[in-house]
Amino acid sequence: MDPQPAGISREELQLAARNHGMPLEALRHEITPVGLHYLLVHYDIPAVGEEWRLRVDGRVRRPLELGLDAVRALPSVTQPVTMECAGNGRAAMEPHVTSQPWILEAVGTGEWTGTPLAPLLEQAGLLDDAVEIVFEGLDRGLEGGDEQTYGRSLTIEQAVEDGAILAYELNGAPLPSQHGYPLRLVVPGWYGMTNVKWLSSITAVSEPFAGYQQAQSYRWRREEHEAGRPVTRMMPRALMAPPGIPEFLSRERTVSAGQPVAVQGRAWSGWGPIELVEFSADGGDSWRAAELGEQAGPHVWRGWSVNWQPAGAGRYELCCRATDATGASQPLHPEWNLGGYENNAVQRVPVTAR
Amino acid sequence: MDPQPAGISREELQLAARNHGMPLEALRHEITPVGLHYLLVHYDIPAVGEEWRLRVDGRVRRPLELGLDAVRALPSVTQPVTMECAGNGRAAMEPHVTSQPWILEAVGTGEWTGTPLAPLLEQAGLLDDAVEIVFEGLDRGLEGGDEQTYGRSLTIEQAVEDGAILAYELNGAPLPSQHGYPLRLVVPGWYGMTNVKWLSSITAVSEPFAGYQQAQSYRWRREEHEAGRPVTRMMPRALMAPPGIPEFLSRERTVSAGQPVAVQGRAWSGWGPIELVEFSADGGDSWRAAELGEQAGPHVWRGWSVNWQPAGAGRYELCCRATDATGASQPLHPEWNLGGYENNAVQRVPVTAR
Numbered sequence: 237m238d239p240q241p242a243g244i245s246r247e248e249l250q251l252a253a254r255n256h257g258m259p260l261e262a263l264r265h266e267i268t269p270v271g272l273h274y275l276l277v278h279y280d281i282p283a284v285g286e287e288w289r290l291r292v293d294g295r296v297r298r299p300l301e302l303g304l305d306a307v308r309a310l311p312s313v314t315q316p317v318t319m320e321c322a323g324n325g326r327a328a329m330e331p332h333v334t335s336q337p338w339i340l341e342a343v344g345t346g347e348w349t350g351t352p353l354a355p356l357l358e359q360a361g362l363l364d365d366a367v368e369i370v371f372e373g374l375d376r377g378l379e380g381g382d383e384q385t386y387g388r389s390l391t392i393e394q395a396v397e398d399g400a401i402l403a404y405e406l407n408g409a410p411l412p413s414q415h416g417y418p419l420r421l422v423v424p425g426w427y428g429m430t431n432v433k434w435l436s437s438i439t440a441v442s443e444p445f446a447g448y449q450q451a452q453s454y455r456w457r458r459e460e461h462e463a464g465r466p467v468t469r470m471m472p473r474a475l476m477a478p479p480g481i482p483e484f485l486s487r488e489r490t491v492s493a494g495q496p497v498a499v500q501g502r503a504w505s506g507w508g509p510i511e512l513v514e515f516s517a518d519g520g521d522s523w524r525a526a527e528l529g530e531q532a533g534p535h536v537w538r539g540w541s542v543n544w545q546p547a548g549a550g551r552y553e554l555c556c557r558a559t560d561a562t563g564a565s566q567p568l569h570p571e572w573n574l575g576g577y578e579n580n581a582v583q584r585v586p587v588t589a590r
Numbered sequence: 591m592d593p594q595p596a597g598i599s600r601e602e603l604q605l606a607a608r609n610h611g612m613p614l615e616a617l618r619h620e621i622t623p624v625g626l627h628y629l630l631v632h633y634d635i636p637a638v639g640e641e642w643r644l645r646v647d648g649r650v651r652r653p654l655e656l657g658l659d660a661v662r663a664l665p666s667v668t669q670p671v672t673m674e675c676a677g678n679g680r681a682a683m684e685p686h687v688t689s690q691p692w693i694l695e696a697v698g699t700g701e702w703t704g705t706p707l708a709p710l711l712e713q714a715g716l717l718d719d720a721v722e723i724v725f726e727g728l729d730r731g732l733e734g735g736d737e738q739t740y741g742r743s744l745t746i747e748q749a750v751e752d753g754a755i756l757a758y759e760l761n762g763a764p765l766p767s768q769h770g771y772p773l774r775l776v777v778p779g780w781y782g783m784t785n786v787k788w789l790s791s792i793t794a795v796s797e798p799f800a801g802y803q804q805a806q807s808y809r810w811r812r813e814e815h816e817a818g819r820p821v822t823r824m825m826p827r828a829l830m831a832p833p834g835i836p837e838f839l840s841r842e843r844t845v846s847a848g849q850p851v852a853v854q855g856r857a858w859s860g861w862g863p864i865e866l867v868e869f870s871a872d873g874g875d876s877w878r879a880a881e882l883g884e885q886a887g888p889h890v891w892r893g894w895s896v897n898w899q900p901a902g903a904g905r906y907e908l909c910c911r912a913t914d915a916t917g918a919s920q921p922l923h924p925e926w927n928l929g930g931y932e933n934n935a936v937q938r939v940p941v942t943a944r
Contacts, residue, residue: 243598243599243600243602243603244597244598245597247839247840248597249597249606249691249693250693250840250841251841252606252607253606253610253611253681253691253692253693253695254610254611254613254695255610256608256629257607257608259608259631259634259635259768261634261635261637262635262767262768264637269766269767269768270624270625270766271624271625271627271629271766271768271769272767272768273625277613278838279835279836279838280615280835280836281613281615281616283618334839335839337607338607339603339607341607341608376835377835377836377837377838378837378838378844379837379838379839412623412626413616413623413626414616414623414626415625481633481634481730481731481732481737482633482634482731482732483731483732483733484632484633484731484732485601485605485733486601486604487601487604487605490732
């Protein structure tokens, strides 16, 4: 068994108390209700008023400025998208990585409604020297010693081809303030940091964006001096809703020894459809295939289930792992990196059968 | 300055990652949007189906069983109610108290719609030997070594006179599952543990209820062997939305040295209306009265504001404290107790003016 996540510092507690994961029993919902979807607010939730406008400018032929009504008047799409924080699983990293201390719960699936990004870029007319599109929000803070506005970029190809939408509704209602009201970027299949909230500007640039959240954060590297590689799409992962009932403080689970247990969960990958979910009741020594539910869309998690019959009273360690259409699967143990990103090691749920 | 809250254990991190506080910038909302209101799920969120019924029985003349439509057909009230967890402030206790590690953010104000409890009890007809009403939810777990169903009681007088409602809507929409769908108890002015979620039974009893959440938890005591006193109504507290912008990890605030800062917050007490909020920019050495907003209802927090002009560049410690109509106010330092309850010590917000 892996070492369990250690305790955390006061600074990390401040983040854990503000931001929140999805309680894993909410895996029962295909579309995660608002308030259960994971939420990470990088700095503060900004107060956005009537004066809000979206600017589309930089290396474009026809700069645009649109109010919310104008954005809502553009062609719209509605799409369920599973979204996970790149730091999900960070708290299990050894040695400890100091940041938002997610265990496993930084995920959710929203039904996002908005306008596709690509036609808007076409309308603005990218100039030939544009190489990236920079997305900036209204949230501000200090990081790396400097004042920052949260910003991220995509290459032109990613911005045009990856199905990005500018979303103004979540689950059929206007975006909640904490999820980016009035507008956020949603790039299906990508980790959460991509999906800039409180979006205020879209800027075509002729040099790769060197903002903090692009060049410093969200890079997979083992040492500070490495450039590393950018964190982009979600690695494959299966999660189960922990069966039985919890003990209040330890959250350890108890099930009845004599009865079959319906274990259910969901699995996703940003690299391709889920083709296999496996389940283990012995800590990963032996595996069997789970039954898969329907795939409701190209970028939404896929349900899975197994009937597990405990062999008798005692302790078990339940595990699950997903494999996607590229053949990529999940490691048994975390792969450490400096920022604590992309830890898709298999979930381990200790259960006592009584 | 008080010692800052220390780090927490893995068990506490599990609770902090599941449950969540209200990010304090959300004090700008008089009614807290769903997803920003604090949330503590004691065990797991239960899956509640169509078969749900509310039973009203025990020491009554006419036991009742009602489906949700029947509850919704009863007379309804809509009331904004400020609700705070009894463990809010626990993380600042020294020595450390192990449980849900709230710093200051376990609060929110919902607009609850439901049917008043008192007429329903009248309809059932309490027998003369009834002394308490027990409220049980559908959430189950292990605690204190035993299997528990979450349950709490009120005396007959509290149940009839304190304005309790059985709520089926929050902010004008059906109760979200995490807030107790389909029905929860809401007792205005009381700490959060009172407001039993996923309510399934209301039972009149002839002996005081000795359930775990009544007799073991939620008692103010310094030693295990003491009976202590029950935790009931919310102690007075003022909170401010921390001004300026945060540093990502430390959450420390920075403001401009040359400009006045509009500091805003809200204050509440379960014992009476808020009559005074005071503000200090020097860690509590000197205080001045804040401007109070309207009191929108008997059990809803009251807005307050001050204009603060930093005397120049440097470090400041902003504090606020409330006084209610009973004359009760907030201590400068936490008053330690075994369960970490009722810590309404004044909020302290370190700010750097640059």
